[in-house]
Amino acid sequence: MDMNLLNQILGIAFEKRVSDLHFEVDNPPFFRAHGQLIRSKLPSLTPQDTEFIAKTVLAQSNRQLPEDLRELDAAYALPNGGRFRVSIFRQRCSVGIVMRVIPPYIAAFNELNLPPVLGEICQAPNGLILVTGPTGNGKSTTLASMLQFINQNDSFNIITIEDPIEFLFASDKSCIIQREVGIDTGSFSAALKASLRMDPDVIMVGEMRDLETIDSCIKAAETGHLVFSTLHTQSASSTINRLVGHFPPDAQEVIRQRLADILVATISLRLINDKTGERVLPVVEIMRTTTTIQACIREGRFDEIEKHIENGRTQYQMQSLDQHLVQLCQQELITFEQAKRITRSMDLERKLTFTGE
Known part of the structure; x- marks a missing residue:
């Protein structure tokens, strides 16, 4: 070699x-x-x-x-x-x-087959936005597309903290600073603390790996910044449960209150091949923190969140994983067998039949 x-x-x-x-x-x-x-x-x-x-x-x-x-x-x-x-x-x-x-350039939402409501979510003035999913299912690509949307539409100072730096951004309307853990900074948590002295509007943390980084992200969101990060979780409820679970039992009630106040949305991703096998499509769960979902977070009723996501599809453009799978099946982009391999529920067939009526 x-x-x-x-x-x-x-x-x-x-x-x-x-x-x-x-x-x-x-x-x-x-x-x-x-x-x-x-x-x-x-x-x-x-x-x-x-x-x-x-x-x-x-x-x-x-x-x-x-x-x-x-x-x-x-x-x-x-x-x-x-x-x-x-x-x-x-x-x-x-x-x-x-x-x-x-990928050689940062694609827009429509090029990635992502729901356009992501643009609306990016317009939040502050708070915490989480992109989640298993490794290799499009988290980094989706996050880059969201940051590029802000870069092209808002005059903000955007700071990214990554390990390693993946997509290279060119400042457009916004100014973008990219820092790599291990080269430009010692750790996510150290860079996060430093970023607060760098006049940030938007902060992107590549991954919430430990309690210190999670707490620093929450504090940054609480102090008026828009914070993006990722987690290796598969749904909104498991994401919130994972975050809360990082804290000691006696601190979890307070963390639920803090999360309810600052969480803007979670975007959970899975990739699936289309019918032809030539194209990969994202299957996306989108949760936006409505007052109803805030109450679920505060009271620890995480198992009710998916129901509220499904009920909020028309008004808030939210969708569960199953709702998106049903849509892709009805559009004949994927097969029912493919959808069954992705779903976490046992009644996808019933949902597909009921929705198709």
Whole structure:
């Protein structure tokens, strides 16, 4: 493996719109396309190959491969502008790498098949907006699209704190400052505290990883800023439950009150292949914090939230995961079998039949 071959492999992946590349010892590179992992016809990689790839990635940001490596995140850019989010890890005493392709530009809501109500949510003057979902289901892309919407429509100071920086923003109507954990700052929580002295209007925290970061995000939202972040949760109710659960039992009632006051919306995402298998579509749950949902949060009645989301579809443009799955089925974009693999409920078929009447 040399630099030319590595950049050639990455360049092909970028052009072919591959979503991920896997480099592991004793296997050829694998590519993920349209959700399927494809084994390439390239030679199997040696320990020296994967170590070379890891060192090359880290060298771009003047970092070295740690001797005691377990796992770390980084970013890598090609000369032509293609970018990758990189996960470097140790497995079976060798170095492994997974590289996620970052799209070449920040797409608008309609290009991503996202509901236009996201634009309305972005116009909140302050508070906390959370984008959630499993790994690899479009959180970063959706978050970037929302920040770009603000960048193009409002004159704000936007500060992002990321690990690593993924999408590169160019300031438009807004001014955008992007800081990378491990390079520009020591941690999410330290950068968050510093950001409050940088005249922010909007703060984006790449991920709420720990209690200190969660508390700092809530405080930033309480002091009049619009804060965006992500969580690896699958629904609005599980998101709120996860946030509250990070705090000691004797503090959870107060946290529920604080969340009810500052939570603007949660956007929960899953990706699904369309009928043709050639296109990936987002399935989106949208919860906006109405007075009814605020009461559910304050009183800990999280299991009632989905019902209120479904009831608020017409007035507030909210939707549950199942409502969106039913819509995609009715539009004949996906099959019922595909929808069943995504749904968390047991009565999707009944909902589909009832809605179709």
